[in-house]
Amino acid sequence: MIKINIKKPLHGANGKMDLNVDLTIEKGSFVALSGESGSGKTTLLRILAGLTKAKGEIYVDGECWHDKKIFLPPQKREIGFVFQDYALFPNMSVEENLLYVKKDQTLAKKLLDMTELTNMKDRYPASLSGGQQQRVSLCRAMMNSPKLLLMDEPLSALNPAMRGKLQQEIFELHNSFGTTTIMVSHDPSEMYRLANRVIVLENGETIADGVPKDILLKTSGSQKFSFEGELLDIVKMDVIYVAIVSIGQQLVEVVLSSVEAQSLKVGQRVRVSTKAFAPIIKH
Amino acid sequence: MIDIILNLEWSPFYISFKLAAITTFFLFIFSLPFAWFLANTKSKFKPVLEAVTALPIVLPPSVLGFYLLWGLSHNSALGSFLQEYFGIRLVFNFTGLVIASCIYSLPFMVQPLQSGFQSLNKNMLEASYLSGKSNFQTLLRVALPNIKPALITAIIITFAHTVGEFGVVLMIGGSILGETKVASVAIYEFVELLDYRSAHIYSAILLFLSFLVLLAVYVFNKKEKIHSIGGAL
Numbered sequence: 001m002i003k004i005n006i007k008k009p010l011h012g013a014n015g016k017m018d019l020n021v022d023l024t025i026e027k028g029s030f031v032a033l034s035g036e037s038g039s040g041k042t043t044l045l046r047i048l049a050g051l052t053k054a055k056g057e058i059y060v061d062g063e064c065w066h067d068k069k070i071f072l073p074p075q076k077r078e079i080g081f082v083f084q085d086y087a088l089f090p091n092m093s094v095e096e097n098l099l100y101v102k103k104d105q106t107l108a109k110k111l112l113d114m115t116e117l118t119n120m121k122d123r124y125p126a127s128l129s130g131g132q133q134q135r136v137s138l139c140r141a142m143m144n145s146p147k148l149l150l151m152d153e154p155l156s157a158l159n160p161a162m163r164g165k166l167q168q169e170i171f172e173l174h175n176s177f178g179t180t181t182i183m184v185s186h187d188p189s190e191m192y193r194l195a196n197r198v199i200v201l202e203n204g205e206t207i208a209d210g211v212p213k214d215i216l217l218k219t220s221g222s223q224k225f226s227f228e229g230e231l232l233d234i235v236k237m238d239v240i241y242v243a244i245v246s247i248g249q250q251l252v253e254v255v256l257s258s259v260e261a262q263s264l265k266v267g268q269r270v271r272v273s274t275k276a277f278a279p280i281i282k283h
Numbered sequence: 284m285i286d287i288i289l290n291l292e293w294s295p296f297y298i299s300f301k302l303a304a305i306t307t308f309f310l311f312i313f314s315l316p317f318a319w320f321l322a323n324t325k326s327k328f329k330p331v332l333e334a335v336t337a338l339p340i341v342l343p344p345s346v347l348g349f350y351l352l353w354g355l356s357h358n359s360a361l362g363s364f365l366q367e368y369f370g371i372r373l374v375f376n377f378t379g380l381v382i383a384s385c386i387y388s389l390p391f392m393v394q395p396l397q398s399g400f401q402s403l404n405k406n407m408l409e410a411s412y413l414s415g416k417s418n419f420q421t422l423l424r425v426a427l428p429n430i431k432p433a434l435i436t437a438i439i440i441t442f443a444h445t446v447g448e449f450g451v452v453l454m455i456g457g458s459i460l461g462e463t464k465v466a467s468v469a470i471y472e473f474v475e476l477l478d479y480r481s482a483h484i485y486s487a488i489l490l491f492l493s494f495l496v497l498l499a500v501y502v503f504n505k506k507e508k509i510h511s512i513g514g515a516l
Contacts, residue, residue, distance in 0.1 A: 051409055074412045081413045087406035091428035100424070101414040137410075144415065 001027050002148065006056030006066075008045055008275060010040055010204060018055070019043055021205035025197075027061070030174055031182045032194045032195035032212070048182070049081055050074035064178060072110040079181070080141030082151040086133040088125040090220045092138050095121040101143035111139040114176075115169055131162035135169065142173055149174065151183040157182065167193055188216045218271065226273035227252075234261050245272055287484065294461050295469040296488070300375070301464060302452075303445035306384040307392075310441055313385075314392040319422050321393070322400035337390050344387070344450025351383045354453050375457045380465075383455040386446050392441045399433025402427055432507045436500055446489070479480045 002025040010019050019040040028076055033041045046052035050065070050073055058066040065072045090095050094117060098108040115135045123206045134154060141149060154170070155163045171194055174181045182208055185191050191198055191212055198215040200208035208215050218226040229247035232255065236242075241261035243254045252273055256264070264270065308309055321332060339347060355373040357363045365371045373379040403426055426436065434440040449467040456474060468512030473482035 014376045026505075049409075049413060051412075074409070075415045075417065077413075078415070079413055081410065083406040083410065085404065085406055087404055089425050089429070090406060091425070100416075140410070140414075192494070 001025070001059075003057070003059040004044075004048070006054045006058065007043075008043065008052075008054035008056075010043060012035065016203045019079065021201075021204075021206060023178060023199070023206070023209075025182070027180055029179055029180055029197055030171075030195045031180075032191035032198045033182055033184045033197060034186065034191065035207075040204040041201055042152055043186060044201070045081075045182065045184060049079050049150055050077050057142065061229060065069035068263055077148075078144050078146055080144065080146035080149040082134070082137050082141050082149070084153045084156060086125070086130075086137045088133055088136055090139070092126050093122050093124055094128070097125070097136055097140050098143050101140055104143070105144060107145075108139075111173075114172065115139055115156075131158050131166065134158065134166060138166075138170065139174065141181075144181055145177060149177075149179045149181040151181070153184050153186070156186065163187075163190065169239055170194060172182045192216055225279070226271055228269060230272050231264055231266055231268045231270045233266060234264065236261075243270075245270060247272065291484065292460075292469075294482075295464050295466040295485070296379075298461070298463065299446050299465040299467070302380055302384055302448075303442045305381050306388060306445045307438055308495055309381070310385050310388060311438060312391040312439075314389070315427075317420075318393050319400055319426065321397045324395060336393050337389050340390050344448070346385060348451040348454030350381070351386065351451065354377055355382065355455070374455055376422035376461065376465065377456075379450060380456045380463055383451050384448060387448060387451045388441045388445050392437050395433045395437035396430070397470065399430030399437075402433075403429060432504045435503050435507075438492065439496055439500045443493055447487045447493065467507045 004021075004025070006019070008019045010017050016047065017040075018118045019046055021040075031127065035041055043052060047054045047066075048058065049159065051115070053071065054066075056066070057064070062078075064070050065077060086238070089100065091113055092100060095108060095112070098111065099105070109118070112121055116140065117135055117139065120128065120132065128136065134157075141151075151170075155166055158166065167190055170181075170183075173179075174194075183194065198208070198210065198212045199206055199276040200215065217230060219261055223257065229245040229252075229270045231243055232246050232251070234241055235243040241258060243256050243261070243264065244254050252272065294308070311443065321329060321336075352374060353359055355362050357372075362373065373380075373382060396516065397500050407429075408421055408425065411425045412418075416424070445465065448465070449471070452465050453468055453471070456465075457470075458464045458468050466485060468484045470482050470489070473479070
Protein backbone atom coordinates (compact mmCIF):
# COMPACT_ATOMS: atom_id res chain seq x y z
CA MET A 1 0.00 0.00 0.00
CA ILE A 2 1.26 3.45 -0.91
CA LYS A 3 0.31 6.52 1.07
CA ILE A 4 1.04 9.87 -0.50
CA ASN A 5 0.34 13.22 1.09
CA ILE A 6 2.39 15.95 -0.52
CA LYS A 7 2.32 19.64 -1.27
CA LYS A 8 4.49 21.58 -3.65
CA PRO A 9 4.18 25.03 -5.16
CA LEU A 10 4.37 24.85 -8.96
CA HIS A 11 4.97 27.47 -11.59
CA GLY A 12 2.81 26.04 -14.33
CA ALA A 13 1.64 27.45 -17.65
CA ASN A 14 -1.35 28.99 -15.85
CA GLY A 15 0.76 30.85 -13.31
CA LYS A 16 1.39 29.79 -9.73
CA MET A 17 -0.49 26.89 -8.21
CA ASP A 18 -0.10 24.31 -5.48
CA LEU A 19 0.27 20.64 -6.16
CA ASN A 20 -1.76 19.17 -3.32
CA VAL A 21 -2.27 15.42 -3.45
CA ASP A 22 -3.50 13.04 -0.76
CA LEU A 23 -3.87 9.48 -2.04
CA THR A 24 -3.82 5.90 -0.89
CA ILE A 25 -3.01 3.35 -3.55
CA GLU A 26 -3.62 -0.37 -3.06
CA LYS A 27 -0.76 -2.77 -3.63
CA GLY A 28 -0.80 -4.27 -7.11
CA SER A 29 -3.21 -1.75 -8.55
CA PHE A 30 -2.81 -0.05 -11.92
CA VAL A 31 -3.49 3.66 -11.67
CA ALA A 32 -3.86 5.94 -14.67
CA LEU A 33 -3.05 9.57 -13.99
CA SER A 34 -4.73 11.99 -16.34
CA GLY A 35 -5.29 15.71 -16.72
CA GLU A 36 -4.39 18.74 -18.81
CA SER A 37 -0.71 19.41 -19.41
CA GLY A 38 0.72 21.48 -16.58
CA SER A 39 -1.67 19.99 -14.03
CA GLY A 40 1.17 18.41 -12.04
CA LYS A 41 1.10 14.78 -13.24
CA THR A 42 4.77 14.56 -14.14
CA THR A 43 5.77 16.43 -10.98
CA LEU A 44 3.81 13.93 -8.89
CA LEU A 45 5.65 11.02 -10.53
CA ARG A 46 9.01 12.76 -10.03
CA ILE A 47 8.25 13.36 -6.36
CA LEU A 48 7.38 9.68 -5.94
CA ALA A 49 10.67 8.74 -7.62
CA GLY A 50 12.68 11.12 -5.42
CA LEU A 51 13.79 13.21 -8.42
CA THR A 52 11.94 16.30 -7.18
CA LYS A 53 11.64 17.41 -3.56
CA ALA A 54 8.35 18.40 -1.95
CA LYS A 55 6.75 18.86 1.44
CA GLY A 56 4.79 15.99 2.94
CA GLU A 57 4.94 12.26 3.39
CA ILE A 58 5.29 9.16 1.27
CA TYR A 59 4.97 5.67 2.77
CA VAL A 60 5.36 2.53 0.70
CA ASP A 61 4.40 -0.78 2.35
CA GLY A 62 4.93 0.82 5.74
CA GLU A 63 8.44 2.02 4.82
CA CYS A 64 8.98 5.75 4.98
CA TRP A 65 10.35 7.25 1.76
CA HIS A 66 9.72 10.82 2.61
CA ASP A 67 8.68 12.85 5.64
CA LYS A 68 9.99 15.83 7.59
CA LYS A 69 13.27 14.14 8.48
CA ILE A 70 13.70 11.34 5.97
CA PHE A 71 14.35 11.70 2.26
CA LEU A 72 15.17 8.40 0.62
CA PRO A 73 17.29 9.16 -2.48
CA PRO A 74 16.12 7.78 -5.88
CA GLN A 75 18.91 5.17 -5.76
CA LYS A 76 17.35 3.51 -2.70
CA ARG A 77 13.69 3.50 -3.77
CA GLU A 78 13.92 0.60 -6.24
CA ILE A 79 11.51 2.24 -8.60
CA GLY A 80 10.98 1.41 -12.24
CA PHE A 81 10.62 4.57 -14.29
CA VAL A 82 9.70 4.75 -17.97
CA PHE A 83 10.24 8.12 -19.64
CA GLN A 84 8.35 9.41 -22.66
CA ASP A 85 11.64 9.85 -24.54
CA TYR A 86 12.89 6.34 -23.56
CA ALA A 87 16.12 7.76 -22.01
CA LEU A 88 18.18 4.68 -22.91
CA PHE A 89 21.97 4.65 -22.53
CA PRO A 90 23.21 5.10 -26.13
CA ASN A 91 26.66 3.69 -25.30
CA MET A 92 25.26 0.32 -24.24
CA SER A 93 23.61 -2.46 -26.21
CA VAL A 94 20.04 -3.52 -25.46
CA GLU A 95 21.22 -6.26 -23.11
CA GLU A 96 23.81 -4.00 -21.44
CA ASN A 97 21.09 -1.41 -20.80
CA LEU A 98 19.25 -4.05 -18.78
CA LEU A 99 22.28 -5.52 -17.03
CA TYR A 100 23.45 -2.04 -16.00
CA VAL A 101 20.55 -1.97 -13.52
CA LYS A 102 21.23 -5.42 -12.12
CA LYS A 103 23.59 -8.19 -13.18
CA ASP A 104 20.84 -10.76 -13.47
CA GLN A 105 21.17 -12.62 -16.77
CA THR A 106 18.14 -14.83 -16.12
CA LEU A 107 15.80 -11.92 -15.48
CA ALA A 108 17.17 -10.00 -18.48
CA LYS A 109 16.60 -13.01 -20.71
CA LYS A 110 13.07 -13.49 -19.40
CA LEU A 111 12.19 -9.83 -20.00
CA LEU A 112 13.69 -9.80 -23.49
CA ASP A 113 11.75 -12.97 -24.32
CA MET A 114 8.49 -11.50 -23.06
CA THR A 115 8.91 -8.41 -25.22
CA GLU A 116 10.27 -10.25 -28.29
CA LEU A 117 13.59 -8.41 -28.14
CA THR A 118 15.88 -11.43 -27.75
CA ASN A 119 17.33 -11.27 -31.25
CA MET A 120 18.05 -7.55 -30.84
CA LYS A 121 19.94 -7.84 -27.58
CA ASP A 122 23.28 -6.87 -29.12
CA ARG A 123 21.97 -3.87 -31.06
CA TYR A 124 22.42 -0.29 -29.90
CA PRO A 125 19.48 2.03 -29.12
CA ALA A 126 20.19 4.36 -32.06
CA SER A 127 19.46 1.51 -34.50
CA LEU A 128 16.05 0.65 -32.98
CA SER A 129 12.59 2.01 -33.80
CA GLY A 130 10.67 4.08 -31.26
CA GLY A 131 8.51 1.14 -30.25
CA GLN A 132 11.52 -1.13 -29.78
CA GLN A 133 13.33 1.53 -27.75
CA GLN A 134 10.34 1.96 -25.46
CA ARG A 135 10.20 -1.81 -24.95
CA VAL A 136 13.86 -1.80 -23.92
CA SER A 137 13.11 1.05 -21.56
CA LEU A 138 10.21 -0.92 -20.10
CA CYS A 139 12.42 -3.99 -19.61
CA ARG A 140 15.12 -1.85 -18.01
CA ALA A 141 12.56 -0.43 -15.58
CA MET A 142 11.55 -3.97 -14.57
CA MET A 143 15.14 -5.09 -13.95
CA ASN A 144 15.18 -4.18 -10.26
CA SER A 145 11.80 -5.89 -9.75
CA PRO A 146 10.28 -2.60 -8.66
CA LYS A 147 7.60 -2.28 -6.01
CA LEU A 148 6.44 0.75 -7.89
CA LEU A 149 6.47 1.21 -11.66
CA LEU A 150 6.07 4.80 -12.82
CA MET A 151 5.45 5.64 -16.46
CA ASP A 152 5.29 9.17 -17.83
CA GLU A 153 3.27 9.05 -21.06
CA PRO A 154 5.21 6.00 -22.20
CA LEU A 155 3.30 5.45 -25.43
CA SER A 156 2.42 8.95 -26.58
CA ALA A 157 5.25 9.13 -29.12
CA LEU A 158 4.24 5.86 -30.82
CA ASN A 159 1.80 5.07 -33.62
CA PRO A 160 -1.57 3.47 -32.74
CA ALA A 161 -0.67 -0.09 -33.85
CA MET A 162 2.53 -0.07 -31.79
CA ARG A 163 0.63 1.38 -28.85
CA GLY A 164 -1.82 -1.51 -28.79
CA LYS A 165 0.99 -4.05 -28.77
CA LEU A 166 2.90 -2.28 -26.02
CA GLN A 167 -0.23 -1.83 -23.92
CA GLN A 168 -0.56 -5.59 -23.92
CA GLU A 169 3.09 -6.02 -22.90
CA ILE A 170 2.79 -3.44 -20.12
CA PHE A 171 -0.29 -5.25 -18.84
CA GLU A 172 1.50 -8.62 -18.84
CA LEU A 173 4.56 -7.24 -17.07
CA HIS A 174 2.42 -5.49 -14.48
CA ASN A 175 0.56 -8.72 -13.73
CA SER A 176 3.48 -11.13 -13.75
CA PHE A 177 5.65 -8.93 -11.48
CA GLY A 178 2.76 -7.92 -9.22
CA THR A 179 3.97 -4.31 -9.17
CA THR A 180 1.95 -1.26 -8.31
CA THR A 181 1.86 0.83 -11.46
CA ILE A 182 1.13 4.50 -11.99
CA MET A 183 0.94 5.66 -15.59
CA VAL A 184 0.41 9.15 -16.94
CA SER A 185 -1.83 8.94 -20.00
CA HIS A 186 -4.10 11.07 -22.17
CA ASP A 187 -5.61 8.23 -24.11
CA PRO A 188 -9.01 7.09 -22.73
CA SER A 189 -8.91 3.71 -24.48
CA GLU A 190 -5.44 3.06 -23.08
CA MET A 191 -6.58 3.95 -19.57
CA TYR A 192 -9.68 1.82 -19.93
CA ARG A 193 -7.74 -1.22 -21.13
CA LEU A 194 -4.99 -1.06 -18.53
CA ALA A 195 -6.06 0.73 -15.39
CA ASN A 196 -8.35 -0.27 -12.56
CA ARG A 197 -8.37 3.25 -11.19
CA VAL A 198 -8.26 6.64 -12.91
CA ILE A 199 -7.21 9.83 -11.15
CA VAL A 200 -7.66 13.17 -12.87
CA LEU A 201 -5.58 16.18 -11.80
CA GLU A 202 -6.41 19.79 -12.50
CA ASN A 203 -4.23 22.68 -11.35
CA GLY A 204 -2.52 20.40 -8.87
CA GLU A 205 -5.73 19.09 -7.25
CA THR A 206 -7.47 15.75 -7.65
CA ILE A 207 -10.78 16.46 -9.40
CA ALA A 208 -11.86 12.90 -10.15
CA ASP A 209 -10.88 9.52 -8.75
CA GLY A 210 -12.61 6.23 -9.46
CA VAL A 211 -12.97 3.18 -11.66
CA PRO A 212 -12.27 3.86 -15.36
CA LYS A 213 -15.86 3.32 -16.49
CA ASP A 214 -17.20 6.04 -14.18
CA ILE A 215 -14.48 8.54 -14.99
CA LEU A 216 -13.99 7.95 -18.69
CA LEU A 217 -17.48 7.37 -20.08
CA LYS A 218 -18.84 10.79 -20.87
CA THR A 219 -22.48 9.79 -21.20
CA SER A 220 -24.99 10.99 -18.64
CA GLY A 221 -28.67 10.18 -18.00
CA SER A 222 -30.32 8.37 -20.88
CA GLN A 223 -27.57 9.24 -23.37
CA LYS A 224 -26.27 6.28 -25.30
CA PHE A 225 -23.39 7.93 -27.12
CA SER A 226 -21.32 10.89 -26.16
CA PHE A 227 -18.19 12.15 -27.87
CA GLU A 228 -16.06 15.15 -27.11
CA GLY A 229 -14.56 17.04 -29.98
CA GLU A 230 -13.55 20.36 -31.45
CA LEU A 231 -16.00 22.40 -33.49
CA LEU A 232 -14.18 23.10 -36.74
CA ASP A 233 -16.79 24.87 -38.84
CA ILE A 234 -20.49 25.75 -39.13
CA VAL A 235 -21.89 25.61 -42.67
CA LYS A 236 -25.29 26.99 -43.70
CA MET A 237 -27.20 24.70 -46.10
CA ASP A 238 -30.54 26.10 -47.25
CA VAL A 239 -32.52 26.40 -44.03
CA ILE A 240 -30.36 24.24 -41.80
CA TYR A 241 -26.90 24.53 -40.34
CA VAL A 242 -24.31 21.76 -40.34
CA ALA A 243 -21.51 21.65 -37.78
CA ILE A 244 -18.25 19.94 -38.65
CA VAL A 245 -16.78 18.40 -35.51
CA SER A 246 -13.41 16.70 -35.14
CA ILE A 247 -13.65 13.71 -32.78
CA GLY A 248 -10.47 11.78 -32.26
CA GLN A 249 -9.04 11.23 -35.74
CA GLN A 250 -12.39 11.57 -37.49
CA LEU A 251 -14.62 14.35 -38.75
CA VAL A 252 -18.39 14.16 -38.35
CA GLU A 253 -21.32 16.32 -39.49
CA VAL A 254 -24.07 17.26 -37.07
CA VAL A 255 -27.27 19.10 -38.02
CA LEU A 256 -27.91 22.24 -35.97
CA SER A 257 -30.90 24.51 -35.57
CA SER A 258 -30.30 28.21 -36.24
CA VAL A 259 -30.54 28.95 -32.51
CA GLU A 260 -27.88 26.35 -31.77
CA ALA A 261 -25.72 27.61 -34.61
CA GLN A 262 -25.71 31.11 -33.14
CA SER A 263 -24.85 29.94 -29.65
CA LEU A 264 -21.76 27.99 -30.76
CA LYS A 265 -18.36 29.32 -31.72
CA VAL A 266 -15.88 27.70 -34.09
CA GLY A 267 -12.91 26.33 -32.11
CA GLN A 268 -14.99 25.44 -29.04
CA ARG A 269 -14.84 22.07 -27.30
CA VAL A 270 -18.23 20.48 -27.80
CA ARG A 271 -19.93 17.25 -26.84
CA VAL A 272 -21.89 15.29 -29.42
CA SER A 273 -24.37 12.87 -27.87
CA THR A 274 -27.47 11.03 -28.87
CA LYS A 275 -30.26 9.21 -27.10
CA ALA A 276 -32.20 6.07 -28.06
CA PHE A 277 -30.98 4.60 -31.31
CA ALA A 278 -29.57 1.25 -32.28
CA PRO A 279 -26.08 1.60 -33.73
CA ILE A 280 -24.63 -0.95 -36.10
CA ILE A 281 -21.09 -2.11 -35.35
CA LYS A 282 -19.05 -3.40 -38.28
CA HIS A 283 -15.40 -4.05 -38.79
CA MET B 284 67.73 19.69 -45.38
CA ILE B 285 68.40 16.38 -43.59
CA ASP B 286 71.54 17.98 -42.21
CA ILE B 287 69.51 20.78 -40.65
CA ILE B 288 67.04 18.43 -39.02
CA LEU B 289 69.80 16.18 -37.67
CA ASN B 290 71.65 19.11 -36.16
CA LEU B 291 68.53 20.66 -34.66
CA GLU B 292 68.34 21.16 -30.89
CA TRP B 293 65.21 19.09 -30.17
CA SER B 294 65.05 19.64 -26.42
CA PRO B 295 62.70 22.70 -26.53
CA PHE B 296 60.18 20.59 -28.48
CA TYR B 297 60.62 17.75 -26.04
CA ILE B 298 60.02 20.12 -23.08
CA SER B 299 56.96 21.63 -24.81
CA PHE B 300 55.33 18.27 -25.44
CA LYS B 301 56.28 16.81 -22.07
CA LEU B 302 54.80 19.88 -20.37
CA ALA B 303 51.62 19.62 -22.48
CA ALA B 304 51.19 15.89 -21.79
CA ILE B 305 51.64 16.19 -18.02
CA THR B 306 49.46 19.32 -17.83
CA THR B 307 46.69 17.63 -19.85
CA PHE B 308 46.82 14.55 -17.62
CA PHE B 309 46.51 16.46 -14.34
CA LEU B 310 43.93 18.89 -15.71
CA PHE B 311 41.78 16.02 -16.92
CA ILE B 312 41.80 14.35 -13.49
CA PHE B 313 40.90 17.60 -11.68
CA SER B 314 38.52 19.04 -14.27
CA LEU B 315 36.35 15.96 -14.69
CA PRO B 316 34.62 16.14 -11.28
CA PHE B 317 34.68 19.94 -11.39
CA ALA B 318 32.98 20.14 -14.82
CA TRP B 319 30.45 17.47 -13.72
CA PHE B 320 29.71 19.55 -10.63
CA LEU B 321 29.32 22.78 -12.65
CA ALA B 322 27.00 21.05 -15.14
CA ASN B 323 24.70 19.71 -12.42
CA THR B 324 24.79 22.31 -9.66
CA LYS B 325 21.99 24.75 -8.96
CA SER B 326 24.20 26.71 -6.53
CA LYS B 327 24.06 30.48 -6.74
CA PHE B 328 27.86 30.51 -6.72
CA LYS B 329 27.97 28.78 -10.10
CA PRO B 330 28.46 32.03 -12.09
CA VAL B 331 31.33 33.01 -9.77
CA LEU B 332 33.06 29.66 -10.32
CA GLU B 333 32.47 29.87 -14.08
CA ALA B 334 33.88 33.40 -14.22
CA VAL B 335 37.01 32.40 -12.28
CA THR B 336 37.46 29.37 -14.56
CA ALA B 337 37.22 31.55 -17.67
CA LEU B 338 39.67 34.22 -16.39
CA PRO B 339 42.78 32.72 -18.06
CA ILE B 340 41.09 33.22 -21.47
CA VAL B 341 40.83 36.99 -21.09
CA LEU B 342 43.79 37.86 -18.87
CA PRO B 343 47.05 38.80 -20.57
CA PRO B 344 49.50 35.96 -19.94
CA SER B 345 51.83 38.51 -18.34
CA VAL B 346 49.24 39.30 -15.66
CA LEU B 347 48.71 35.62 -14.92
CA GLY B 348 52.45 35.00 -15.04
CA PHE B 349 53.15 37.90 -12.70
CA TYR B 350 50.66 36.74 -10.05
CA LEU B 351 51.87 33.15 -10.31
CA LEU B 352 55.49 34.24 -10.09
CA TRP B 353 54.70 36.31 -7.03
CA GLY B 354 52.46 33.62 -5.47
CA LEU B 355 54.87 30.73 -5.96
CA SER B 356 58.09 32.57 -5.10
CA HIS B 357 59.44 33.02 -1.60
CA ASN B 358 57.90 36.52 -1.49
CA SER B 359 54.47 35.05 -0.75
CA ALA B 360 53.27 33.10 2.28
CA LEU B 361 52.62 29.97 0.20
CA GLY B 362 55.95 30.08 -1.58
CA SER B 363 57.99 30.69 1.56
CA PHE B 364 56.04 28.02 3.45
CA LEU B 365 56.76 25.41 0.76
CA GLN B 366 60.41 26.39 0.54
CA GLU B 367 61.02 26.52 4.29
CA TYR B 368 59.23 23.34 5.37
CA PHE B 369 59.45 21.12 2.31
CA GLY B 370 62.38 22.63 0.42
CA ILE B 371 60.19 22.90 -2.67
CA ARG B 372 60.85 25.73 -5.08
CA LEU B 373 58.22 26.31 -7.72
CA VAL B 374 59.67 29.04 -9.90
CA PHE B 375 62.22 28.63 -12.69
CA ASN B 376 61.82 24.87 -12.78
CA PHE B 377 59.64 22.31 -14.54
CA THR B 378 57.24 21.67 -11.62
CA GLY B 379 56.43 25.39 -11.51
CA LEU B 380 55.74 25.29 -15.25
CA VAL B 381 53.26 22.44 -14.81
CA ILE B 382 51.38 24.32 -12.08
CA ALA B 383 51.29 27.51 -14.14
CA SER B 384 50.16 25.63 -17.26
CA CYS B 385 47.37 23.87 -15.36
CA ILE B 386 45.95 27.26 -14.38
CA TYR B 387 46.56 28.79 -17.79
CA SER B 388 44.82 25.95 -19.68
CA LEU B 389 42.05 25.26 -17.14
CA PRO B 390 39.16 26.76 -19.16
CA PHE B 391 40.13 24.77 -22.25
CA MET B 392 39.59 21.54 -20.33
CA VAL B 393 36.62 22.53 -18.14
CA GLN B 394 34.44 24.32 -20.69
CA PRO B 395 34.09 21.59 -23.36
CA LEU B 396 33.51 18.96 -20.67
CA GLN B 397 30.90 21.10 -18.93
CA SER B 398 28.98 21.85 -22.12
CA GLY B 399 29.21 18.17 -23.08
CA PHE B 400 27.69 17.16 -19.74
CA GLN B 401 25.01 19.84 -20.04
CA SER B 402 23.97 18.57 -23.48
CA LEU B 403 23.21 15.09 -22.10
CA ASN B 404 19.60 13.99 -21.77
CA LYS B 405 18.71 14.67 -18.12
CA ASN B 406 16.20 11.80 -18.13
CA MET B 407 19.01 9.43 -19.10
CA LEU B 408 21.06 10.49 -16.07
CA GLU B 409 18.00 10.18 -13.85
CA ALA B 410 17.36 6.70 -15.26
CA SER B 411 20.83 5.80 -14.02
CA TYR B 412 20.15 7.18 -10.52
CA LEU B 413 16.87 5.26 -10.45
CA SER B 414 18.82 2.13 -11.37
CA GLY B 415 20.54 2.54 -8.01
CA LYS B 416 23.74 4.00 -9.41
CA SER B 417 25.63 6.74 -7.56
CA ASN B 418 26.60 10.09 -8.99
CA PHE B 419 30.17 8.87 -9.57
CA GLN B 420 29.10 5.62 -11.28
CA THR B 421 26.74 7.62 -13.48
CA LEU B 422 29.58 9.99 -14.42
CA LEU B 423 31.94 7.18 -15.40
CA ARG B 424 29.58 4.70 -17.05
CA VAL B 425 26.84 6.86 -18.58
CA ALA B 426 27.90 10.52 -18.84
CA LEU B 427 31.52 10.16 -19.95
CA PRO B 428 31.04 7.55 -22.70
CA ASN B 429 28.27 9.68 -24.21
CA ILE B 430 30.26 12.90 -24.57
CA LYS B 431 33.15 11.45 -26.59
CA PRO B 432 33.46 14.39 -29.02
CA ALA B 433 33.55 16.89 -26.14
CA LEU B 434 36.04 14.70 -24.31
CA ILE B 435 38.40 14.46 -27.29
CA THR B 436 38.03 18.20 -27.97
CA ALA B 437 38.86 19.05 -24.35
CA ILE B 438 41.95 16.84 -24.23
CA ILE B 439 43.40 17.85 -27.58
CA ILE B 440 42.67 21.57 -27.28
CA THR B 441 44.20 21.63 -23.79
CA PHE B 442 47.27 19.85 -25.11
CA ALA B 443 47.59 22.18 -28.11
CA HIS B 444 46.98 25.29 -26.04
CA THR B 445 49.71 24.30 -23.60
CA VAL B 446 52.14 23.71 -26.45
CA GLY B 447 51.25 27.21 -27.66
CA GLU B 448 51.95 28.87 -24.31
CA PHE B 449 54.49 31.67 -24.25
CA GLY B 450 54.07 34.54 -21.79
CA VAL B 451 53.30 32.55 -18.65
CA VAL B 452 56.07 30.05 -19.37
CA LEU B 453 58.60 32.77 -19.92
CA MET B 454 57.74 34.52 -16.66
CA ILE B 455 57.54 31.42 -14.46
CA GLY B 456 60.16 29.23 -16.07
CA GLY B 457 62.58 31.58 -17.70
CA SER B 458 64.63 29.88 -20.37
CA ILE B 459 66.78 27.12 -18.95
CA LEU B 460 67.82 24.74 -21.72
CA GLY B 461 66.62 21.20 -21.07
CA GLU B 462 64.54 22.29 -18.06
CA THR B 463 62.17 25.14 -18.84
CA LYS B 464 63.02 26.27 -22.35
CA VAL B 465 60.01 25.40 -24.50
CA ALA B 466 59.73 25.74 -28.29
CA SER B 467 57.85 29.03 -28.28
CA VAL B 468 60.45 30.63 -25.99
CA ALA B 469 63.26 29.25 -28.17
CA ILE B 470 61.74 30.97 -31.23
CA TYR B 471 61.52 34.27 -29.35
CA GLU B 472 65.21 34.01 -28.48
CA PHE B 473 66.26 33.16 -32.05
CA VAL B 474 64.49 36.26 -33.27
CA GLU B 475 66.16 38.36 -30.58
CA LEU B 476 69.52 37.02 -31.75
CA LEU B 477 68.52 37.73 -35.38
CA ASP B 478 68.90 34.00 -36.15
CA TYR B 479 65.95 33.98 -38.57
CA ARG B 480 66.85 30.66 -40.16
CA SER B 481 66.42 28.71 -36.89
CA ALA B 482 63.33 30.76 -36.05
CA HIS B 483 61.86 29.76 -39.42
CA ILE B 484 62.53 26.06 -38.89
CA TYR B 485 61.15 26.02 -35.34
CA SER B 486 58.09 28.04 -36.35
CA ALA B 487 57.36 25.85 -39.34
CA ILE B 488 57.54 22.71 -37.22
CA LEU B 489 55.18 24.18 -34.58
CA LEU B 490 52.79 25.43 -37.27
CA PHE B 491 52.67 22.03 -38.94
CA LEU B 492 52.16 20.10 -35.68
CA SER B 493 49.48 22.47 -34.43
CA PHE B 494 47.57 22.21 -37.69
CA LEU B 495 47.78 18.42 -37.55
CA VAL B 496 46.39 18.34 -34.01
CA LEU B 497 43.46 20.62 -34.86
CA LEU B 498 42.72 18.71 -38.06
CA ALA B 499 42.56 15.50 -36.03
CA VAL B 500 39.97 17.05 -33.69
CA TYR B 501 37.71 18.22 -36.49
CA VAL B 502 37.96 14.98 -38.48
CA PHE B 503 37.14 12.97 -35.35
CA ASN B 504 34.19 15.15 -34.40
CA LYS B 505 32.76 14.96 -37.91
CA LYS B 506 32.96 11.15 -37.82
CA GLU B 507 31.36 11.00 -34.36
CA LYS B 508 28.46 13.18 -35.46
CA ILE B 509 27.71 10.82 -38.32
CA HIS B 510 28.05 7.69 -36.19
CA SER B 511 26.19 8.63 -33.04
CA ILE B 512 22.67 9.62 -33.96
CA GLY B 513 21.38 9.25 -30.44
CA GLY B 514 24.53 10.46 -28.71
CA ALA B 515 25.52 13.78 -27.27
CA LEU B 516 26.66 16.84 -29.27
